[in-house]
Amino acid sequence: MKALLGCLAAALLWLGAPGEAQAHLVNTTLGDFYDGMLHPLTGFEDVLPWFALAILAAFQGPQRARWLLVAFPLGLLAGGGLWMVMPKIAYVSIAGAALIAVIGLAVATALVLPLPVTVALGVIVGVVHGYQNAQAMTELTDHLLFVSGVVATGYLCITLTSAIALTFLRGSGGWRVIALRAGGSWVAAVGIMVFGLQFATGTAT
């Protein structure tokens, strides 16, 4: 018993011993990855169309939705890569706003698209958003880590949201489709207005 108590006390002492506080992961060289992961979550520019895209994927059924889980992250990766090659492409933010409106309208009308169109839409959204997120990188940022973080968040968002939407749609009651379509009309409304604003003023949100 004494030996056990001794071991326990020693273990507690060891656990309580002062050590380095690893709170700031930037020092572990993975900070840029986490920066990339968090960057799309700091505003609505990314998550709003991503959620809508995932709901649109759910409307296409699980077989087609699976393709988007590959196409969209690859698009994000390509967009990040495109920024590294061509960092000053104009009208990307206007294209982003237009995509919010287009995806929202597609959800509002519960549009069923051919598979190539679904995949192409996922890639285009991915490229535009990958590019927009990459614009936040500086010279000191590890580009690969940052873009990898953005891709990871994009993959998680699309996968989780489309899975939740598919499960939601499997339930009984026609109101479920209507609820998602109403949500799509909200997204489209936001997209139309922000597109109008950017078109009129040329500001980048």
Add this chain to the structure above:
Amino acid sequence: MRNATPRASLPLAAMLTLVPLAPALAHTGTGVVVGLQSGFLHPISGLDHLVAMVAVGLWGAQLGAPAIWTLPITFPLVMALGGVLGVVGIQLPLAEQVVALSGIALGLLVALRIRPPLWIAMLVVGVFAVFHGYGHGRELPQAADPLAYGVGFVTATGLLHLCGILIGVLVRWPLGEQAVRACGAAVGCVGLYFLLVAVGAIQ
């Protein structure tokens, strides 16, 4: 100095515990949060907008399927077009008056239980939506974060429609039907008040 007795110190301690230790929230007035907050509060803080939004839901519920969902889906989409007019600075004549008129018209439609064909109902709601969107859209360029502002006010508008639909579900019962029509009459009265204010009849 004399020490405080326990009897005296107890009320003092009680008073001190009531003093709120509020956090000092410096620099909260920027970006996404403020944009979202101001957008969300915009349709709620204006009673003329608020009652008209609820009336759209009430009317949709009163008309039944498919109007119960087509009207609340039509409204934000057309409202966005009105919002764009406001954003680009096009002057819509009599905007305040038409917003007030929308309360009167939608309230009367609910109170009198008028059941037009679906396309006419959508047209009526759509026309009023342009003017409501115009009012919101004029504020959009000044917002801290225009996208967050848009998300806020569209969400608030949708939730107000939902409130109207939930109240409108009462039409299944005879007494509920009367209550919904009474709500419509109340909306009409609020609209009339704002119309009189807008034309300067009431200061």
